Amino acid sequence: MKSNPKKRVDAAPKTIISITGNDPNMRMDAWWWLVAAVVVVTFLLVVFQPDPYQRILIYVLDGIGLTIGVTVISFILTLIAGMIGGLGRLSKNRIISGAASLYVELIRGIPLLVQLMWWYFAFPAIIRDTGKALNIGFMANYLPDGTIMAIIGLVICYAAYMSEIYRAGIQSIPKGQMEAARSLGMTYVQAMRYVILPQAIRVILPPVGNEFVALLKDSSLVSAVALADLSRRGREFASNQALPIQTWMMVALLYLILTLVSARIVGWIERKTKFER
Amino acid sequence: MDAIIQIENVHKYFRGGIHALRGVSLEVGKGEVVVIVGPSGSGKSTLLRCINRLEQYEEGKIVVDGIPLDSAANINAVRQEVGMVFQSFNLFSHMRVIDNLTLAQRVVRKRPLEEAKAVGMDLLAKVGIPDKADAFPAQLSGGQQQRVAIARALAMNPKIMLFDEPTSALDPEMINEVLEVMLDLAREGMTMVVVSHEMGFSRAAATRVIFMDEGQIVEQGSATQIFGAPTQERTKAFLSKVLHH
Numbered sequence: 001m002k003s004n005p006k007k008r009v010d011a012a013p014k015t016i017i018s019i020t021g022n023d024p025n026m027r028m029d030a031w032w033w034l035v036a037a038v039v040v041v042t043f044l045l046v047v048f049q050p051d052p053y054q055r056i057l058i059y060v061l062d063g064i065g066l067t068i069g070v071t072v073i074s075f076i077l078t079l080i081a082g083m084i085g086g087l088g089r090l091s092k093n094r095i096i097s098g099a100a101s102l103y104v105e106l107i108r109g110i111p112l113l114v115q116l117m118w119w120y121f122a123f124p125a126i127i128r129d130t131g132k133a134l135n136i137g138f139m140a141n142y143l144p145d146g147t148i149m150a151i152i153g154l155v156i157c158y159a160a161y162m163s164e165i166y167r168a169g170i171q172s173i174p175k176g177q178m179e180a181a182r183s184l185g186m187t188y189v190q191a192m193r194y195v196i197l198p199q200a201i202r203v204i205l206p207p208v209g210n211e212f213v214a215l216l217k218d219s220s221l222v223s224a225v226a227l228a229d230l231s232r233r234g235r236e237f238a239s240n241q242a243l244p245i246q247t248w249m250m251v252a253l254l255y256l257i258l259t260l261v262s263a264r265i266v267g268w269i270e271r272k273t274k275f276e277r
Numbered sequence: 278m279d280a281i282i283q284i285e286n287v288h289k290y291f292r293g294g295i296h297a298l299r300g301v302s303l304e305v306g307k308g309e310v311v312v313i314v315g316p317s318g319s320g321k322s323t324l325l326r327c328i329n330r331l332e333q334y335e336e337g338k339i340v341v342d343g344i345p346l347d348s349a350a351n352i353n354a355v356r357q358e359v360g361m362v363f364q365s366f367n368l369f370s371h372m373r374v375i376d377n378l379t380l381a382q383r384v385v386r387k388r389p390l391e392e393a394k395a396v397g398m399d400l401l402a403k404v405g406i407p408d409k410a411d412a413f414p415a416q417l418s419g420g421q422q423q424r425v426a427i428a429r430a431l432a433m434n435p436k437i438m439l440f441d442e443p444t445s446a447l448d449p450e451m452i453n454e455v456l457e458v459m460l461d462l463a464r465e466g467m468t469m470v471v472v473s474h475e476m477g478f479s480r481a482a483a484t485r486v487i488f489m490d491e492g493q494i495v496e497q498g499s500a501t502q503i504f505g506a507p508t509q510e511r512t513k514a515f516l517s518k519v520l521h522h
């Protein structure tokens with residue numbers, strides 16, 4: 001038995017290490033302190049300055065729900081679509097891999113905000129025009145559901161980035177793993193399912209976690225297509241009440257709580273699924 | 278002699294115009310232990326990998342246990358009968374040893390978990406590491422990993438075992454523990470095709486030694502013949518280099 005299996009290089013960013021040292025448990029505590037600090041500040045503001053902070057919080061509460069809902073649903077769909085895209089880019093079939101590459105390149109070249117506009121304004125207009133031209137009533141009167149269009153836009157954009165993450169993760173698994181699986185008689189799909197993907201998922205967990213946090217923040221762009229998310233509710237309150245400083249501070253704190261907590265959860269999952277190579 | 282592997286005039290080209298196999302023909306009988314030797318780049322691995330179609334070939338014909346390697350279904354059927362052991366072990370690194378041994382039994386052979394585990398434990402005992410069932414591959418020595426890899430292939434009850442330099446990634450003190458397992462297999466009558474320069478193994482187990490060079494079989498015969506009295510210049514030149522080591 002090998003005396004001391006090589007210690008895994010930690011994937012955490014350098015800044016974190018330099019702030020709190022190398023013990024992973026210590027590091028976790030330090031970052032939970034930051035989460036706690038932000039929560040406490042928010043709590044103090046709401047309790048001791050209920051006017052305006054409690055009013056703001058109550059006003060934007062449904063926006064928080066919408067932000068979380070849109071983010072979680074979009075993220076789950078992104079995980080699935082990204083896997084399909086990543087496997088597509090790795091396909092030996094030129095048409096499939098070409099189509100997947102084209103999708104990734106196109107989507108990554110267009111700002112998310114423009115994509116959201118496209119799904120909310122341009123896409124329904126195309127359907128209406130087609131409906132009118134072909135005299136199909138329900139298409140001619142098509143009105144998009146804002147939430148669905150926002151989720152479609154987020155998923156199609158984020159899945160492009162996610163498929164690159166999947167592709168890199170799958171490619172990082174040594175070729176011998178696939179060959180060993182195939183030599184035992186497993187089909188390509190079985191080898192992917194039982195051998196390659198379980199290893200690739202552990203590799204891609206840190207960047208996938210980052211994507212979740214990024215998606216959470218980018219979901220604020222859906223406010224531009226009339227969705228009443230956290231940032232949209234904040235903007236409404238700020239302009240109704242003429243309280244820009246307090247409102248945007250509260251909104252920023254609420255986003256911070258969401259992102260910091262999700263980053264901690266991601267880190268916790270990473271540690272849970274770590275294994276010796 | 279009952280040929281369980283028939284290789285007929287196989288040509289293999291790699292991208293970039295490398296002609297890795299130049300018309301190789303070979304018949305391996307049931308229970309034979311064929312050892313392939315030859316210089317680096319001579320096509321030994323490529324030939325071995327063609328037998329279970331990890332590598333495609335452009336020309337020629339390979340029939341394994343009566344099944345021609347010509348359709349996806351046949352290729353999978355052949356792979357179930359042909360175990361392969363790699364130089365770099367290739368154990369599934371996210372799985373414990375016992376799960377490495379049971380995975381293919383379950384998803385390919387459709388054996389129930391309990392049966393697959395029993396088969397796995399028997400084989401671990403056979404390769405001499407019954408106490409490592411719950412270890413992860415990274416916690417094992419190279420020799421132990423390779424023995425697990427052999428057990429993993431045997432768990433599928435293959436009719437043929439292919440070995441591609443199974444000991445060349447190992448520290449010298451671990452080579453013998455792997456060769457011992459291979460010798461046992463040979464004694465039990467397993468059909469084996471082995472790429473290896475371990476002459477002790479060849480002398481003890483090989484029914485035939487094949488010398489390959491530049492994608493061709495140059496010479497074949499018993500271990501005594503090939504190592505003791507080679508007839509071809511290329512064989513002599515190669516052996517003089519290897520024997521010096």
Ligand SMILES: Nc1ncnc2c1ncn2[C@@H]1O[C@H](COP(=O)(O)OP(=O)(O)OP(=O)(O)O)[C@@H](O)[C@H]1O
Nearest residue numbers: 291292295297315316317318319320321322323324
């Ligand atoms: N995947 C590949 N792509 C391109 N060329 C390859 C590939 N694999 C092998 N070759 C080439 O094919 C030839 C035969 O290679 P092969 O690996 O079969 O040799 P070998 O006899 O096993 O050598 P070694 O003793 O170094 O393992 C070599 O010229 C090699 O460079």
Ligand SMILES: [Mg+2]
Nearest residue numbers: 321322323442
């Ligand atoms: Mg080789």
